[in-house]
Amino acid sequence: MLFVASRSEYSRCPAISISRRWFDQKSQITGLVQGVGFRVAFERSARSYGLSGWVRNRCDGSVEALVSGDSDAIKKIIDWARQGPEGAVVKQILIEDADLTTLRPGQFLRLPTE
Template sequence: MPDPDSTLAARLLRIRGRVQGVSYRASAQREAQRLGLSGWVRNRHDGSVEALVCGPADTVERFIAWAHVGPPAASVSAIEVGDAAPTDGAGFDCLPTC
């Protein structure tokens, strides 16, 4: 459960490797919801997955650690992480491919 006193963070992730067609988005959504994070995840036309993850900084870092592994069928080769503006909404959504 997120620590309400923790510093809030928002990170934009670009996950590369075998990350489409392996339930990466659905697994990422479940993990983010389990951790109490907000944001979204979507496939990109270039074969990568992109995610915006917002919440307590330590919990966002736990999600990023999970993202380096992903679901069992995934094979993550690289993750780019950048700072982002937090979302206004609650919850964690799977968005359409862009």
Template sequence: MALQARLTITGRVQGVGYRDWVMTMARRLGLSGWVRNRTDGAVEALIVGDDNAVGEMIDACRRGPTMARVDNVDIEPVDLDVLPQGFTQLPTA
């Protein structure tokens, strides 16, 4: 069974390439899900994959890309009935 988590990343994470970086990392790790900016300045991501890959992604999100400053990564387990295919970028919500 795939591990599923919703991440909310706060700090200086918009306007610094964070979403593109998440997409690159997620695809490299073989994860599925999505990433989007939020209107409150955070970045939100849903990640689905094997335990090791999800763990690596969470660790990577805590560091972020060079131009970002990550203050916090909130992790919420989720249990979706229908799992996403591939990894996409969603519109701001």
């Protein structure tokens, strides 16, 4: 299932109202999100929320992230990603359910550009 969350539409995004307590979610963040420290800041924030997963730049200029954890922590990282670090201009976040089975709980990686 794919959800689109622009700044104005985010509050109505059904991904945030999922009742499951633990799940995996993949996001693609577009806008001015490369060259502003987005991946490093995303990784720090995700770790501080106790999430597992990875983040990477995409060749198309977006940032992609896969996170796994408590639904409240997932909501927090998506809320954070709406603004990103200083200098970022987030235009849209595409969100879809995912399956993260290859990482240990608490492991968060910054992957190379794909």
